[in-house]
Amino acid sequence: MTKKILVVEDDETTSDYIASGLQQNGFVVDRARDGRDGLFHAIDGRYAAIVLDRMLPGMDGLAVLSAMRAAGIETPVIILSALGSTDERVKGLKTGSDDYLSKPFAFSELLARIEALQRRGPAASEPVVTSLSCGDLTMDLLTRRVERGGERIDLQPREFRLLELLLRNHGQVVTRTMMFEEVWDYHFDPGTNVIDVHISRLRRKIDEGAATPLLHTIRGVGYMLGDTP
Amino acid sequence: MLCLAFSLLISVPILAFVYHQTDTLFEQRIRSRLDDRQQRLVSSYDEGGLGELVVAIDEEIETGAARGGAILLVSGDGHKIAGDVAAWPPTLRPPADWVEMRLYPERATQPTLYALRALRLRNGEMLLLGANVEDREHMRASLVEALIGALVLAIPLGLIGGVLLLRVSERQARHIHQVAGRIAAGDFSHRVDEAAGGEEFALLASAINAMLERIEELVEQLRLVTDSLAHDLRSPLTRMRANIERAAGYATAEPEQQALESISLDIDRVLRLISATLEISRAEAGVGRHQFAEFDIGDLLRDICEIYAPVAEERGVTLSVAKAPSVIYTGNRQLIGQSLANLVDNALKYGESGGKIAMSAAETDEGIELSVADWGPGIPPELRADAVGKYRRLEAARTTEGSGLGLAMVRAVARLHAGDIRLEGNEPGLRVVMTLHRTVPNIADV
Numbered sequence: 001m002t003k004k005i006l007v008v009e010d011d012e013t014t015s016d017y018i019a020s021g022l023q024q025n026g027f028v029v030d031r032a033r034d035g036r037d038g039l040f041h042a043i044d045g046r047y048a049a050i051v052l053d054r055m056l057p058g059m060d061g062l063a064v065l066s067a068m069r070a071a072g073i074e075t076p077v078i079i080l081s082a083l084g085s086t087d088e089r090v091k092g093l094k095t096g097s098d099d100y101l102s103k104p105f106a107f108s109e110l111l112a113r114i115e116a117l118q119r120r121g122p123a124a125s126e127p128v129v130t131s132l133s134c135g136d137l138t139m140d141l142l143t144r145r146v147e148r149g150g151e152r153i154d155l156q157p158r159e160f161r162l163l164e165l166l167l168r169n170h171g172q173v174v175t176r177t178m179m180f181e182e183v184w185d186y187h188f189d190p191g192t193n194v195i196d197v198h199i200s201r202l203r204r205k206i207d208e209g210a211a212t213p214l215l216h217t218i219r220g221v222g223y224m225l226g227d228t229p
Numbered sequence: 230m231l232c233l234a235f236s237l238l239i240s241v242p243i244l245a246f247v248y249h250q251t252d253t254l255f256e257q258r259i260r261s262r263l264d265d266r267q268q269r270l271v272s273s274y275d276e277g278g279l280g281e282l283v284v285a286i287d288e289e290i291e292t293g294a295a296r297g298g299a300i301l302l303v304s305g306d307g308h309k310i311a312g313d314v315a316a317w318p319p320t321l322r323p324p325a326d327w328v329e330m331r332l333y334p335e336r337a338t339q340p341t342l343y344a345l346r347a348l349r350l351r352n353g354e355m356l357l358l359g360a361n362v363e364d365r366e367h368m369r370a371s372l373v374e375a376l377i378g379a380l381v382l383a384i385p386l387g388l389i390g391g392v393l394l395l396r397v398s399e400r401q402a403r404h405i406h407q408v409a410g411r412i413a414a415g416d417f418s419h420r421v422d423e424a425a426g427g428e429e430f431a432l433l434a435s436a437i438n439a440m441l442e443r444i445e446e447l448v449e450q451l452r453l454v455t456d457s458l459a460h461d462l463r464s465p466l467t468r469m470r471a472n473i474e475r476a477a478g479y480a481t482a483e484p485e486q487q488a489l490e491s492i493s494l495d496i497d498r499v500l501r502l503i504s505a506t507l508e509i510s511r512a513e514a515g516v517g518r519h520q521f522a523e524f525d526i527g528d529l530l531r532d533i534c535e536i537y538a539p540v541a542e543e544r545g546v547t548l549s550v551a552k553a554p555s556v557i558y559t560g561n562r563q564l565i566g567q568s569l570a571n572l573v574d575n576a577l578k579y580g581e582s583g584g585k586i587a588m589s590a591a592e593t594d595e596g597i598e599l600s601v602a603d604w605g606p607g608i609p610p611e612l613r614a615d616a617v618g619k620y621r622r623l624e625a626a627r628t629t630e631g632s633g634l635g636l637a638m639v640r641a642v643a644r645l646h647a648g649d650i651r652l653e654g655n656e657p658g659l660r661v662v663m664t665l666h667r668t669v670p671n672i673a674d675v
């Protein structure tokens with residue numbers, strides 16, 4: 001079944017950009033130009049995710065979101081906003097959005113986040129996962145033991161969480177910002193190569209000496225864990 | 230002390246007035262009695278001559294009509310003719326209206342204070358009339374006593390009144406101080422209570438409130454302007470970036486790809502500069518106080534150290550946490566984290582040659598002191614003020630990549646938490662100290 005995404009965005013170019021990108025990646029896209037129309041669509045249709053602009057004519061993005069949540073619509077929502085400051089972000093997340101992306105964004109960043117939301121699924125129905133794996137790499141979430149081909153790998157706590165994030169999204173791109181937000185819980189831009197250095201340390205631990213590398217760099221986007229390049 | 234001075238200032242003149250009035254009244258009574266006696270004696274002299282006067286004098290002495298008075302009649306050459314005083318006081322020259330003097334009347338055992346009147350009669354005889362004013366001395370003494378008593382009573386009463394009055398104005402002043410503190414900390418919703426504390430305070434309060442209204446309006450305008458500036462600038466830049474990305478999809482040749490990529494990087498740089506500037510002005514205007522929450526300062530330091538240590542290590546610098554006590558602080562964790570990241574980033578850029586960077590936190594009486602020290606070339610003392618100045622703000626934002634919003638951002642965040650930053654010599658190197666105060670009035674408890 002193809003997944004439907006609702007894009008609520010008043011700026012035509014941005015809307016086109018998002019829609020064409022999503023269509024190229026196999027999504028079906030519905031579009032709304034203002035808040036009222038967006039809310040109408042959101043309540044009416046079944047969407048895999050909603051991309052919601054923060055500043056909309058007619059009805060503000062956050063108002064749409066709270067109206068939606070009040071109506072019991074639990075569709076994952078990513079807020080797009082030109083208001084990038086951290087307090088605006090927290091306001092968005094508090095209102096009930098699942099993710100917050102400030103403009104401008106790279107399409108790949110948005111795509112990575114939409115896909116991450118798809119995997120996460122509705123929180124209640126998710127079965128309790130106790131172990132994660134990719135190829136011959138396994139992670140036991142209870143004993144916090146990580147092995148590659150039966151060999152134990154010692155990881156620092158943050159390295160463990162970084163690898164956990166990559167494993168949960170294996171086969172999909174995880175962007176640097178997603179990592180910084182998820183693993184360290186900070187929303188500022190840490191600088192160009194901070195995440196890269198952490199990744200290269202992790203890579204050394206899990207891929208060094210192995211026949212097939214698992215941790216791949218996706219140029220201009222981020223990183224991906226997968227047993228096929 | 231002020232109260233005491235105030236109550237003295239009020240009660241002393243009142244009591245002095247009472248004293249003076251009472252004294253004058255007493256004197257007037259004595260004077261009028263002397264007048265009566267003089268008139269009676271002089272009229273008997275006028276009617277019956279010297280003989281009649283002597284009779285009248287003797288009669289006055291016998292009947293005690295003078296009531297403690299003294300009387301003496303002497304001839305022109307000073308010989309006593311009648312009276313109860315032995316001799317004419319040598320220093321007294323008639324006519325005299327009121328002279329106070331101690332005399333020995335014939336029946337008295339000790340000298341008594343008299344108010345004396347002396348007059349010369351028609352044929353040269355001299356008449357002395359005295360009124361006992363010893364009583365007045367007694368009265369004065371008891372009057373003073375009574376007045377002191379009144380003063381003793383008035384002082385505590387005045388003190389209490391003064392303290393009450395002072396307390397009312399003090400409470401009002403404290404209220405204004407509190408409101409001003411909250412406004413200074415960036416919460417513009419507060420107003421001074423105009424109903425409490427009397428007319429003058431109501432006047433002051435309404436003037437202050439009008440001023441606050443205006444400040445709030447201006448800050449709100451700033452917020453609107455920055456938000457719409459952010460929106461208006463970012464939206465076209467986002468479109469540009471989208472189109473470049475799309476163009477990169479069509480471009481096959483490597484040089485085209487590279488050109489598009491470098492345009493994309495420049496757009497990112499412009500966007501970061503906009504964000505940095507906006508973030509600074511928002512923090513300076515006190516926006517971001519709504520995100521205040523409790524967090525552990527020690528954890529924050531360790532987080533930042535952990536994030537940057539690998540990057541530092543790659544550049545041959547050891548980043549460590551020298552001292553990070555576990556202290557719970559209420560503030561904006563994201564902004565403080567970002568500030569520390571900026572300081573570490575700066576230390577890496579300018580103090581790399583020192584080989585090490587140390588972060589530390591300390592609890593002070595007012596709150597928290599965070600510091601990042603390097604062992605690099607440092608900044609000469611005379612240039613330190615410039616380094617955080619307004620001119621350097623854009624400079625810093627421009628030259629610092631990534632998280633770097635420069636020291637201006639750090640200072641804005643410190644001020645949001647009622648603190649500041651200062652630059653110190655690390656001998657060798659530079660230490661930047663960021664102070665965060667606990668006294669920031671909390672929105673939650675208002």
